[in-house]
Amino acid sequence: xxxxxxxxxxxxxxxxxxxxxxxxxxxxxxxxxxxxxxxxxxxxxxxxxxxxxxxxxxxxxxxxxxxxxxxxxxxxxxxxxxxxxxxxxxxxxxxxxxxxxxxxxxxxxxxxxxxxxxxxxxxxxxxxxxxxxxxxxxxxxxxxxxxxxxxxxxxxxxxxxxxxxxxxxxxxxxxxxxxxxxxxxxxxxxxxxxxxxxxxxxxxxxxxxxxxxxxxxxxxxxxxxxxxxxxxxxxxxxxxxxxxxxxxxxxxxxxxxxxxxxxxxxxxxxxxxxxxxxxxxxxxxxxxxxxxxxxxxxxxxxxxxxxxxxxxxxxxxxxxxxxxxxxxxxxxxxxxxxxxxxxxxxxxxxxxxxxxxxxxxxxxxxxxxxxxxxxxxxxxxxxxxxxxxxxxxxxxxxxxxxxxxxxxxxxxxxxxx
Numbered sequence: 001x002x003x004x005x006x007x008x009x010x011x012x013x014x015x016x017x018x019x020x021x022x023x024x025x026x027x028x029x030x031x032x033x034x035x036x037x038x039x040x041x042x043x044x045x046x047x048x049x050x051x052x053x054x055x056x057x058x059x060x061x062x063x064x065x066x067x068x069x070x071x072x073x074x075x076x077x078x079x080x081x082x083x084x085x086x087x088x089x090x091x092x093x094x095x096x097x098x099x100x101x102x103x104x105x106x107x108x109x110x111x112x113x114x115x116x117x118x119x120x121x122x123x124x125x126x127x128x129x130x131x132x133x134x135x136x137x138x139x140x141x142x143x144x145x146x147x148x149x150x151x152x153x154x155x156x157x158x159x160x161x162x163x164x165x166x167x168x169x170x171x172x173x174x175x176x177x178x179x180x181x182x183x184x185x186x187x188x189x190x191x192x193x194x195x196x197x198x199x200x201x202x203x204x205x206x207x208x209x210x211x212x213x214x215x216x217x218x219x220x221x222x223x224x225x226x227x228x229x230x231x232x233x234x235x236x237x238x239x240x241x242x243x244x245x246x247x248x249x250x251x252x253x254x255x256x257x258x259x260x261x262x263x264x265x266x267x268x269x270x271x272x273x274x275x276x277x278x279x280x281x282x283x284x285x286x287x288x289x290x291x292x293x294x295x296x297x298x299x300x301x302x303x304x305x306x307x308x309x310x311x312x313x314x315x316x317x318x319x320x321x322x323x324x325x326x327x328x329x330x331x332x333x334x335x336x337x338x339x340x341x342x343x344x345x346x347x348x349x350x351x352x353x354x355x356x357x358x359x360x361x362x363x364x365x366x367x368x369x370x371x372x373x374x375x376x377x378x379x380x381x382x383x384x385x386x387x388x389x390x391x392x393x394x395x396x397x398x399x400x401x402x403x404x405x406x407x408x409x410x411x412x413x414x415x416x417x
Contacts, residue, residue, distance in 0.1 A: 001049045002039025004176050004212075006072060007120060008129040010037045013098055014118035020107035024118070028059060033067040033105065038074035040146055042314035049074045057088045069093070071101055073146040077318070095147055115161045122365060124398030125172035125208075125381060126165045130158055130196065134178040135185075136215065137253045139320030140242075140282060140313065143178050150179060152187045159199050166205035171398060172363060173206055174380060179215045181223075191218075194226040201230045207400065208363065210380055212238040217255035219264055227272045234377040237268065238278040244299040245292035248285050253320060258295075265303055276306035276378035281340060284313040284333030286324035293336055300343050306351060307384050308344045310337040345410045348385070352408035359404050362387050362415070364395050374401065376413075391417035 014024060025031045034056045038049035059065040068089045075082060076094040083092055093101050099109040119126055133148040162173055177183060184192025200209055209232050216239055227233055243249055244258045269275055312333035315326040362374030372389040379385055395401050395417060407414030
């Protein structure tokens with residue numbers, strides 16, 4: 001369940017289970033044991049994880065399942081409550097207990113398989129988790145409660161993992177972390193993301209490298225030159241800004257002012273040609289006023305983000321903002337989120353229409369009825385827009401093709417091969 005960081009954890013566990021001669025099934029009705037890797041980030045995600053556990057419990061009651069193991073972020077935060085409320089679950093484990101989970105299943109940790117993964121994504125792209133945890137004290141965020149402080153993976157280990165992924169046919173590496181721009185501070189006493197990206201760039205078979213989860217405070221400006229130097233580095237940065245009003249940013253403990261945030265974003269757009277900026281925003285934070293929200297709308301229109309997502313604020317136990325309560329009604333939060341997305345739809349439509357007639361390179365993700373679906377370097381899988389390609393030819397999934405854009409909608413492009 002949840003984010004790509006959880007996907008990587010699950011893929012590593014799957015590789016260990018396969019190495020222990022377990023038969024893996026993606027059909028719960030064929031399994032005698034289910035392992036649920038949960039998310040505990042916001043209320044909706046927690047509920048989705050709980051729903052999956054309840055579904056498994058029902059199948060156990062029916063006799064189709066023998067064993068239920070629950071692991072991951074939700075357990076890390078709420079183990080005592082889960083044990084008390086869900087006695088049908090056989091075992092609960094946190095986010096850093098893979099070896100214990102294996103032992104629970106009657107398997108052993110095989111050190112020769114460390115770094116190996118059984119991919120659950122299409123074989124041509126994969127996530128590369130470069131660090132675990134986060135040192136930032138953001139008042140709305142429960143990640144440090146579930147994942148702890150920032151712990152970087154050594155460069156040589158990441159390069160070895162990326163080489164294994166390339167050997168499996170992976171062409172796009174999606175670099176992820178809870179905070180990718182702090183990479184290396186704990187190991188090398190300085191931000192070392194650029195050095196890592198340069199090492200990954202040398203790996204044969206990898207053609208795209210995509211950077212996600214770049215924290216804006218103390219953003220390493222040497223990355224700008226790195227983007228200029230490395231053609232495999234997608235002209236795309238995911239940089240969650242959350243808000244622009246100083247009063248909200250201060251209460252959120254984001255470590256950056258609205259003015260400094262704008263300055264950084266404008267600098268990135270100016271100095272990295274053809275860059276697509278992706279961001280996420282939070283609306284309905286406890287001290288967000290109508291004026292603060294209007295400032296956020298103005299900022300959204302001014303910055304013309306290529307990709308943008310919005311979360312209504314979720315009050316999370318144990319976070320710094322929890323004591324502030326949740327004074328803004330859910331209906332107001334949803335109305336504000338809808339307003340931001342309305343502005344973004346117009347921005348996205350204009351940007352897409354400007355691409356009509358342009359030749360662009362796409363990675364073919366899949367085939368659907370009578371057409372193929374691809375992505376540009378400005379689009380991450382699952383969260384961003386796609387290119388609908390109509391052609392009498394049959395491009396291979398996982399290959400790069402050049403297409404001409406001949407149509408545009410708010411969140412999709414149409415093209416011919």
